[in-house]
Amino acid sequence: MERYDGLSKRASELPASPIRKLIPYSDETEQRGVKVYHLNIGQPDLKTPQIYFDRIRTFSGVDDYTNSAGLKELREKFSQYYKKWSIPFETTDIIITEGGSEAVSFAIAAVADPGDDIILIEPFYANYAAFARFLGVNVIAVTSKAENGYRMPAIEEFERVITPKTRAILFPNPGNPNGVVYTEAELQSVMDFALRNDLYIITDEVYREITFDGLKAHSMMDFGHHEKIIVADSLSKRFNICGARIGAIASKNKRIMDAVMKMAMARLAANHISQYGAIGLFDLPDSYFKDMAREYEKRRDVVYEELKNIPGIVVNKPQGAFYLAAKLPIDDSENFVKWMLQNFNYENKTTMVAPLGGFYITPNMGKNEIRIAYVLNSEDLREACSILSKGLEIYNQRKIFAKR
Numbered sequence: 001m002e003r004y005d006g007l008s009k010r011a012s013e014l015p016a017s018p019i020r021k022l023i024p025y026s027d028e029t030e031q032r033g034v035k036v037y038h039l040n041i042g043q044p045d046l047k048t049p050q051i052y053f054d055r056i057r058t059f060s061g062v063d064d065y066t067n068s069a070g071l072k073e074l075r076e077k078f079s080q081y082y083k084k085w086s087i088p089f090e091t092t093d094i095i096i097t098e099g100g101s102e103a104v105s106f107a108i109a110a111v112a113d114p115g116d117d118i119i120l121i122e123p124f125y126a127n128y129a130a131f132a133r134f135l136g137v138n139v140i141a142v143t144s145k146a147e148n149g150y151r152m153p154a155i156e157e158f159e160r161v162i163t164p165k166t167r168a169i170l171f172p173n174p175g176n177p178n179g180v181v182y183t184e185a186e187l188q189s190v191m192d193f194a195l196r197n198d199l200y201i202i203t204d205e206v207y208r209e210i211t212f213d214g215l216k217a218h219s220m221m222d223f224g225h226h227e228k229i230i231v232a233d234s235l236s237k238r239f240n241i242c243g244a245r246i247g248a249i250a251s252k253n254k255r256i257m258d259a260v261m262k263m264a265m266a267r268l269a270a271n272h273i274s275q276y277g278a279i280g281l282f283d284l285p286d287s288y289f290k291d292m293a294r295e296y297e298k299r300r301d302v303v304y305e306e307l308k309n310i311p312g313i314v315v316n317k318p319q320g321a322f323y324l325a326a327k328l329p330i331d332d333s334e335n336f337v338k339w340m341l342q343n344f345n346y347e348n349k350t351t352m353v354a355p356l357g358g359f360y361i362t363p364n365m366g367k368n369e370i371r372i373a374y375v376l377n378s379e380d381l382r383e384a385c386s387i388l389s390k391g392l393e394i395y396n397q398r399k400i401f402a403k404r
C-alpha cells in the first residue's frame with residue numbers, strides 16, 4: 001500500500017517513545033559541554049546487588065536456551081516470593097519473560113485480537129500504547145487528572161468508554177508516570193467493573209515494594225476472581241537490573257498460561273545468564289527492599305519540597321514508584337523541555353524532564369504536564385529541581401516579552 005511508503009500500517013503508525021525521541025537534543029547539549037541532569041528516564045541509579053554478579057561469575061558450561069518457561073529454580077523463587085506477599089502463585093502459574101515489557105505484550109496478545117480494545121488509565125506508561133498497537137489492539141483511555149491527584153477515575157468514566165470489543169483493563173500499581181498507589185476501594189471498584197463487563201485485568205506490579213508513608217501496594221490478586229487476572233512483573237526496578245531483561249507473567253487462568261507458553265516457545269527463551277544471576281537476588285533480606293523504598297521516599301520528599309512552591313504548579317505527593325507528575329504553568333511541555341536543553345543553563349548545567357503529552361491518547365491532553373523520575377541522589381536532585389524552577393521562571397518571562 002503506497003500510503004505507507006512500502007511499509008506496513010503497523011510500522012508506519014507505531015508511536016515513537018515520547019521520552020527517547022528527545023535524546024538527540026540532550027546529546028547535543030552535552031556535546032556543547034553543558035551538564036544535563038537526566039530526570040527524564042525511569043532507570044534507577046542504585047547499584048545492582050553484588051550477589052547477581054557473583055552468581056554470574058560462577059556460570060560455566062553452555063549458555064544455551066533455557067526452557068521457554070524459564071529456569072525452574074527461578075520460577076520457584078518467584079513462587080516463594082509471591083507467597084510472602086500472600087499471592088498464591090505456584091511455579092506452574094509463572095513464565096519468565098524478557099522483562100515486564102514482554103509480560104505485558106504477552107498478556108495483551110493472550111486476551112485481545114486485532115481490532116479489539118483495551119482500557120488504559122491516562123496518563124499511562126507510554127510503552128503500553130506501543131505494545132497494543134504492535135498487536136493491532138486499540139487503546140481507549142479514561143483520564144486521571146492532576147487536580148485530583150491522578151486518582152482512579154470514577155467508574156462512570158470507564159462505563160463511558162467501554163465498547164463491545166473491550167477485552168481488558170491494563171494499569172500499573174504503584175503507578176508510572178504519577179507515583180499513585182491505589183486504595184483498596186479504588187482497586188475493588190475496578191475489579192467490580194471488570195467482572196460486570198467480563199473483562200480481564202492486566203495488572204502491572206513491577207513497583208510492588210516501592211511505596212512510601214507506610215502504604216502497602218495491594219496486588220489485584222488480593223481481590224479474588226483469579227481467573228480474570230494476569231500479573232505482569234519485572235525484576236528491573238526492584239533489583240536495579242534493567243539491562244538483565246528479566247520479568248514474569250503469572251496467572252491462575254490455565255488457558256491463558258497455556259497460550260502464553262506457546263508465545264514463549266516461539267521466542268525460545270529469556271536470557272539464560274540473567275536468569276541464572278537473578279536466582280540469587282531472591283535471597284536478599286527484606287531489609288534490602290525497605291532500604292530501597294526509604295531511599296526513594298527521601299528523594300520524593302526532596303523533589304516535592306523543591307517543586308511545591310513554584311507558582312501555578314499542580315503537584316501531588318507521590319506514594320510509590322519513583323516518579324512525580326506535575327502540571328506546570330506553561331503552554332507546551334515538549335517545547336519547554338527542548339528550550340531547557342537548547343537555550344538555558346545555570347552555571348553550565350540544565351535539567352531534562354519528560355513531557356507528558358505522549359503518555360495520553362486523548363489529543364492535547366498532558367500538554368502542560370511533565371514527569372520527573374527521581375533517579376539521582378538527593379543532592380543532585382535538589383540542584384536539578386532548583387535549576388528546573390529557575391528555567392521555568394525565565395521561560396515564562398521570555399514568553400511575556402515575546403507577546404509584547
Ligand SMILES: *Cc1c(COP(=O)(O)O)cnc(C)c1O
Pocket residue numbers: 042098099100101102125172175176204206233234235236237242245246247
Ligand atoms: C519499567 C516499567 C516496565 C517494564 O520494564 P522491564 O524492564 O521491561 O521489566 C513495565 N511497566 C512499568 C510501569 C514500568 O515502569
